[in-house]
Amino acid sequence: MSQSNQTILDARGLSKSFGALKVTNDVSLQVATGEALGIIGPNGAGKSTLFNLIAGTLPVDAGHIVIAGRDVTRTTAGVRCRMGVGRTYQIPKPFDGMTVLENLLVAATNGGGQSMDEATASAIDILDRLGLGELADTQASQLRLLDRKRLEMARALATQPRLLLLDEIAGGLTEQECEGLVATIKDIRAAGVSIIWIEHVVHALLAVVDRLVVINFGEVLAEGLPQETFRSREVQEIYLGIEA
Numbered sequence: 216m217s218q219s220n221q222t223i224l225d226a227r228g229l230s231k232s233f234g235a236l237k238v239t240n241d242v243s244l245q246v247a248t249g250e251a252l253g254i255i256g257p258n259g260a261g262k263s264t265l266f267n268l269i270a271g272t273l274p275v276d277a278g279h280i281v282i283a284g285r286d287v288t289r290t291t292a293g294v295r296c297r298m299g300v301g302r303t304y305q306i307p308k309p310f311d312g313m314t315v316l317e318n319l320l321v322a323a324t325n326g327g328g329q330s331m332d333e334a335t336a337s338a339i340d341i342l343d344r345l346g347l348g349e350l351a352d353t354q355a356s357q358l359r360l361l362d363r364k365r366l367e368m369a370r371a372l373a374t375q376p377r378l379l380l381l382d383e384i385a386g387g388l389t390e391q392e393c394e395g396l397v398a399t400i401k402d403i404r405a406a407g408v409s410i411i412w413i414e415h416v417v418h419a420l421l422a423v424v425d426r427l428v429v430i431n432f433g434e435v436l437a438e439g440l441p442q443e444t445f446r447s448r449e450v451q452e453i454y455l456g457i458e459a
């Protein structure tokens with residue numbers, strides 16, 4: 216079997232400490248090309264840190280990260296972005312002084328390495344797909360929460376990811392907004408993008424993902440089919456604090 220064709224992400228033995236605090240402890244994650252993987256876990260379990268390690272915004276203390284068959288453990292976030300790792304942040308980080316369209320153009324030209332013509336064409340397409348077309352010329356600072364979250368996703372898509380990391384994109388949305396978001400993520404996935412989605416809104420996550428990983432105290436507590444894993448005794452007890 217060719218690893219590079221079948222596996223978009225192969226992370227092995229990842230560890231990270233901040234001072235004396237061990238936040239990631241020997242975590243291994245594999246994502247097949249085209250797969251959607253969900254990650255849940257209590258606050259402070261180390262989920263976002265895992266994204267920082269995979270995206271390259273933080274260096275690992277130990278372990279290896281292979282993306283599409285290439286060992287990227289020692290490469291920068293910029294290199295990984297150009298290799299196809301796109302991400303959203305838990306707290307959206309648009310350039311507030313720029314318009315929605317300008318935000319995408321920066322992502323597409325800097326992160327995605329596209330020419331301005333290519334970037335403009337693909338940005339307009341992405342904005343239409345995400346329901347932001349009419350807001351293209353609106354300043355990012357003027358957007359309501361749902362549209363800020365859409366913009367966060369649109370910026371990540373503008374970098375043309377093969378692997379998209381979504382960090383708590385559903386938090387704070389109404390039920391109806393959440394349903395729309397789930398449909399959008401399904402569309403992105405159907406277009407061939409592999410996804411890892413960290414989410415506290417579990418019902419939204421379970422509507423999309425093929426597999427679920429539960430992180431607790433920086434370690435993989437459980438892993439498997441989404442419903443089965445979420446309902447397992449150890450996850451109900453430790454993640455939800457419920458005696459099953």
Ligand SMILES: Nc1ncnc2c1ncn2[C@@H]1O[C@H](COP(=O)(O)OP(=O)(O)OP(=O)(O)O)[C@@H](O)[C@H]1O
Nearest residue numbers: 233236238256257258259260261262263264265305
């Ligand atoms: N750069 C940093 N320096 C020091 N400590 C950090 C840093 N980043 C994260 N931490 C700590 O590491 C732990 C894990 O944080 P992380 O954000 O990865 O958790 P999380 O599972 O994503 O939590 P949440 O669900 O609340 O977003 C927390 O105790 C956090 O305070």
